[in-house]
Amino acid sequence: MAKLNLLLLAVVVACALGLVTSQHKARKLFTELERERDRARELDIEYGRLQLEASTWGLHSRVERIALGTLGLRAPDPRKVRLIARDPGR
Amino acid sequence: MTSAVGAAAHGLVRLPVWRARFVLFALFVAFAALLSRALYLQAMRTDFLQERGDARYSRVLEMPATRGRILDRSGEALAVSTPVKSIWAIPADVPLKGAERRKLASLLGLTDRELDRKLGDPSRDFVYLKRQVPPETAEAIARLRLAGIYESPEYRRYYPAGEVTAHIIGFTGVDDSGQEGVELAHQDTLGGKPGSRRVIKDRLGRVVEDVQSIRAAEDGRDLVLSIDSKIQSLAYSALKSAVEGHHAKAGSLIAIDVRTGEVLALANVPSFNPNNRTRLTGAQLRNRVITDLFEPGSTLKPFTVALALESGKVTPQTVIDTAPGRLTMAHYTIRDVHPANAMTISQILQKSSNVGAAKLALALPRETMYGLFQRAGFGAAPSLGFPGAAAGRLRPYKTWQPVEQATMAYGHGISLSLIQLARAYSIFATDGELVPLTLVKTASPASGEKLISVATARAVRAMLETAVGPGGTGPQARIMGWRVAGKTGTAHKQENGGYAADKYLASFVGLAPASAPRLVIAVAIDEPAGRDYYGGSVAAPVFAHVMQGALRLLGVPHDAPLEPLEKPGEDAAKEST
Numbered sequence: 001m002a003k004l005n006l007l008l009l010a011v012v013v014a015c016a017l018g019l020v021t022s023q024h025k026a027r028k029l030f031t032e033l034e035r036e037r038d039r040a041r042e043l044d045i046e047y048g049r050l051q052l053e054a055s056t057w058g059l060h061s062r063v064e065r066i067a068l069g070t071l072g073l074r075a076p077d078p079r080k081v082r083l084i085a086r087d088p089g090r
Numbered sequence: 091m092t093s094a095v096g097a098a099a100h101g102l103v104r105l106p107v108w109r110a111r112f113v114l115f116a117l118f119v120a121f122a123a124l125l126s127r128a129l130y131l132q133a134m135r136t137d138f139l140q141e142r143g144d145a146r147y148s149r150v151l152e153m154p155a156t157r158g159r160i161l162d163r164s165g166e167a168l169a170v171s172t173p174v175k176s177i178w179a180i181p182a183d184v185p186l187k188g189a190e191r192r193k194l195a196s197l198l199g200l201t202d203r204e205l206d207r208k209l210g211d212p213s214r215d216f217v218y219l220k221r222q223v224p225p226e227t228a229e230a231i232a233r234l235r236l237a238g239i240y241e242s243p244e245y246r247r248y249y250p251a252g253e254v255t256a257h258i259i260g261f262t263g264v265d266d267s268g269q270e271g272v273e274l275a276h277q278d279t280l281g282g283k284p285g286s287r288r289v290i291k292d293r294l295g296r297v298v299e300d301v302q303s304i305r306a307a308e309d310g311r312d313l314v315l316s317i318d319s320k321i322q323s324l325a326y327s328a329l330k331s332a333v334e335g336h337h338a339k340a341g342s343l344i345a346i347d348v349r350t351g352e353v354l355a356l357a358n359v360p361s362f363n364p365n366n367r368t369r370l371t372g373a374q375l376r377n378r379v380i381t382d383l384f385e386p387g388s389t390l391k392p393f394t395v396a397l398a399l400e401s402g403k404v405t406p407q408t409v410i411d412t413a414p415g416r417l418t419m420a421h422y423t424i425r426d427v428h429p430a431n432a433m434t435i436s437q438i439l440q441k442s443s444n445v446g447a448a449k450l451a452l453a454l455p456r457e458t459m460y461g462l463f464q465r466a467g468f469g470a471a472p473s474l475g476f477p478g479a480a481a482g483r484l485r486p487y488k489t490w491q492p493v494e495q496a497t498m499a500y501g502h503g504i505s506l507s508l509i510q511l512a513r514a515y516s517i518f519a520t521d522g523e524l525v526p527l528t529l530v531k532t533a534s535p536a537s538g539e540k541l542i543s544v545a546t547a548r549a550v551r552a553m554l555e556t557a558v559g560p561g562g563t564g565p566q567a568r569i570m571g572w573r574v575a576g577k578t579g580t581a582h583k584q585e586n587g588g589y590a591a592d593k594y595l596a597s598f599v600g601l602a603p604a605s606a607p608r609l610v611i612a613v614a615i616d617e618p619a620g621r622d623y624y625g626g627s628v629a630a631p632v633f634a635h636v637m638q639g640a641l642r643l644l645g646v647p648h649d650a651p652l653e654p655l656e657k658p659g660e661d662a663a664k665e666s667t
Contacts, residue, residue: 027292030297031297034297049170054167056250058166059323060254079652
């Protein structure tokens with residue numbers, strides 16, 4: 001009887017320790033998850049900012065001004081442009 | 091006494107019984123008090139105490155939600171929200187004088203006096219010093235470590251394309267909800283719903299466990315518009331230079347892809363910068379394409395002609411007697427600018443003859459004319475879901491007098507918006523189908539109600555091609571490489587119940603390429619004050635410029651030889667409506 005009791009006591013202690021460890025692990029993992037979520041949010045915000053920046057730099061009027069002014073480009077004579085129909089098979 | 095002495099001698103004192111009873115009773119009472127207190131705390135006040143206990147480690151966190159982005163059809167950002175800070179203060183807690191205070195004022199972009207005024211009332215518990223401060227500035231302010239100054243997160247919306255897309259996109263208020271344009275129309279899907287959740291925090295303030303999600307945060311969904319930002323930009327700059335060049339009051343333009351019903355460009359001048367809305371006037375804010383009504387004038391003639399052809403009584407070659415270029419009905423005289431004694435129906439459109447159009451209309455029953463106008467969407471607000479869309483005026487046919495029916499044939503006595511007019515022209519571009527319009531990108535081709543037969547649509551299209559050809563009123567609408575069909579309009583503006591003699595609305599509506607139409611573009615220039623005021627000389631060049639650019643950008647195959655166009659004569663554009 002005493003032996004059985006001792007065995008059960010050992011099992012209970014093991015279970016208790018296991019619970020504590022798993023709880024600790026869960027919390028650690030959760031903190032990590034939170035950190036990654038924060039990072040995801042920050043990256044999303046940065047993506048928005050970069051998108052904004054890209055749009056601002058790529059403004060049609062700005063591109064046109066630089067192309068015509070700084071780079072001295074001009075639209076080709078339409079007579080020298082040939083349009084090729086896209087292959088419908090692809 | 092002796093017995094007591096005897097007991098003491100034996101080391102025993104017989105205590106009175108009541109003392110033991112008293113102690114027992116006292117213990118019992120104390121225990122009962124404890125028990126009842128425990129019962130009271132455990133059973134009656136458990137919620138309150140549980141809450142207090144939880145408050146030691148559990149917190150409710152706000153989950154911010156971002157507003158969806160607005161993108162153009164190729165994915166370019168047109169409106170993006172980024173986090174900013176708002177700076178607020180508890181006036182009584184702010185240290186009164188000092189260099190720090192001056193520093194705060196300069197960081198906030200306020201003068202010392204403005205800051206003093208904001209902090210002047212110590213009885214207030216909450217004062218916004220400045221909203222929507224960039225994160226870097228907010229950080230600099232936080233580094234000052236001033237008492238009584240706090241910050242809270244906010245969002246600010248940026249519009250990289252600025253004035254070019256201002257009217258379509260609209261803008262949001264300081265609380266990040268839509269107030270105009272698409273921002274308002276699609277508020278439901280764009281706007282996010284902030285959520286909150288209960289968590290357990292450890293000693294270091296880290297979240298260690300999610301207890302429950304009270305309300306999940308829902309980010310707003312991104313919206314992809316049908317707008318092509320390149321065509322939009324081209325349209326805006328062309329319109330702006332035309333309005334400036336002709337000293338006009340305003341101008342508007344809309345471009346529609348007739349295959350899908352998508353609006354590719356929608357521009358208005360004057361415009362405004364949505365990123366800085368300090369001084370705004372109503373004239374700048376108005377989305378004229380959608381909200382402004384005008385009498386379309388000659389641009390309505392193709393519908394009269396289409397009806398006449400549909401009736402089966404005439405063909406494009408039928409000759410109508412238009413002598414002597416005047417028609418008097420009930421004290422009202424209809425005049426032609428290019429009078430002729432007789433014209434074919436095709437020539438009526440080409441030369442924009444009011445007399446011819448009026449005679450065609452008078453041969454038609456009122457109901458049929460009303461029926462087409464109504465089915466073409468006149469007199470009803472377009473179902474774009476756009477705020478402030480105007481319905482226009484189309485009176486019930488039972489009240490039409492013959493003279494009114496005659497003037498309506500060339501677009502007087504009826505009012506509509508530019509978007510209604512452009513949409514109605516889609517019946518000539520799609521072999522008779524009126525396409526439903528959309529501001530949101532779609533992949534599927536649109537199909538709409540069939541209003542006129544294929545033969546009629548093609549016949550009118552061919553006539554509209556002659557209207558921009560040599561001898562027509564709109565030769566300046568032609569472009570190299572593609573065949574164009576379209577109609578000019580020069581309407582007197584209504585003023586004080588009559589027509590103003592010297593105020594015009596010059597318009598042009600056209601489609602291209604005429605062999606297989608892809609785009610409909612409508613242009614209206616309000617009150618051109620220069621030497622030119624005809625639709626053919628003011629609006630048609632804008633149309634040509636935008637149409638050419640748009641067809642090139644879309645890669646539409648040429649359907650005309652690439653030869654330079656000859657310059658049209660000076661008075662070709664003249665017309666009276």
